[in-house]
Amino acid sequence: MDLREGSTYLDCTVGGAGHLMAMLNSTKDAKFIGVDCDPDAIEYSRKRTAAFSSRCCLTEDNFINLDLILDKLNVGSVDGILFDLGVSYHQLTTPSRGFSYDREGRLLMRMSPKTMSLRNRLQHAQKHEVIQVLKDFGDVRNYRKLGQKIYESRVSLDSTLQLSKLIEESVPRRFLKKNLQKVFQALRIWTNEELTNLAAALPVAFGRLSGRGRMVVISYHSGEDRIVKFFFRDLKIEKKARLLNKKAIKPSEKEISLNPRVRSAKLRVLEKCAS
Numbered sequence: 001m002d003l004r005e006g007s008t009y010l011d012c013t014v015g016g017a018g019h020l021m022a023m024l025n026s027t028k029d030a031k032f033i034g035v036d037c038d039p040d041a042i043e044y045s046r047k048r049t050a051a052f053s054s055r056c057c058l059t060e061d062n063f064i065n066l067d068l069i070l071d072k073l074n075v076g077s078v079d080g081i082l083f084d085l086g087v088s089y090h091q092l093t094t095p096s097r098g099f100s101y102d103r104e105g106r107l108l109m110r111m112s113p114k115t116m117s118l119r120n121r122l123q124h125a126q127k128h129e130v131i132q133v134l135k136d137f138g139d140v141r142n143y144r145k146l147g148q149k150i151y152e153s154r155v156s157l158d159s160t161l162q163l164s165k166l167i168e169e170s171v172p173r174r175f176l177k178k179n180l181q182k183v184f185q186a187l188r189i190w191t192n193e194e195l196t197n198l199a200a201a202l203p204v205a206f207g208r209l210s211g212r213g214r215m216v217v218i219s220y221h222s223g224e225d226r227i228v229k230f231f232f233r234d235l236k237i238e239k240k241a242r243l244l245n246k247k248a249i250k251p252s253e254k255e256i257s258l259n260p261r262v263r264s265a266k267l268r269v270l271e272k273c274a275s
């Protein structure tokens with residue numbers, strides 16, 4: 001992020017404020033704006049960053065509304081932007097949020113309470129849409145068969161464990177865990193419109209970045225990384241930004257052994273050219 005004193009930075013995915021606290025602790029006079037669409041994340045992070053409230057402002061919103069958020073705060077441009085995409089550990093491990101395949105919860109799977117739940121989404125979906133979601137967002141091997149089954153059970157499907165059982169009945173034992181992960185991931189990406197939100201937010205964020213400011217994006221899914229990669233590449237071709245690393249930065253084996261959840265993480269950084 002190349003944090004500099006006196007500058008203003010934007011964390012678009014505050015979550016549990018892990019990155020935000022690290023940035024606050026490593027500066028004395030830099031200001032931070034934090035955004036998350038999950039009110040629980042904002043409430044938790046507000047408490048966690050309370051000692052820094054004079055230089056840290058948190059907002060519950062979707063990062064697709066970045067222009068509005070910054071306008072409201074009277075901020076024209078920022079000197080660095082962070083996106084740490086996907087779902088937070090807290091969301092994933094809170095059964096009532098409905099994100100995990102091995103914990104009983106209602107089929108909500110939404111990051112923001114303003115988003116339609118997975119259960120409702122399924123009631124409004126067409127069969128081909130459910131099948132496509134499993135194929136595109138989960139790379140699920142038997143996406144056709146599973147998609148059809150989920151579609152046919154959608155009226156009675158009410159909980160995470162019901163969904164897991166349905167997957168269990170359709171998949172050989174040795175592929176079960178991988179399939180559970182992939183199906184849940186695909187349905188989560190769909191429910192929260194994660195790829196569309198990312199594609200819409202990146203250009204807006206870049207527009208608000210000051211010259212020599214950095215944009216750092218951590219993604220966990222190949223669909224996300226593809227969007228970031230091509231967006232960054234185009235800016236490089238247009239000579240609007242330079243890429244700090246030719247290839248995405250991946251966690252080392254040591255980091256993965258300390259924190260297995262980062263296994264699929266890819267980090268990309270660009271620096272906006274001074275105009």
Ligand SMILES: C[S@@+](CC[C@H](N)C(=O)[O-])C[C@H]1O[C@@H](n2cnc3c(N)ncnc32)[C@H](O)[C@@H]1O
Binds near residue numbers: 017036088
């Ligand atoms: C991987 S977590 C971030 C963790 C955080 N960096 C930390 O250190 O604790 C991703 C967070 O982004 C939020 N999020 C995902 N999509 C969002 C969107 N479109 N707008 C705002 N927040 C979003 C989620 O609610 C979640 O809290």
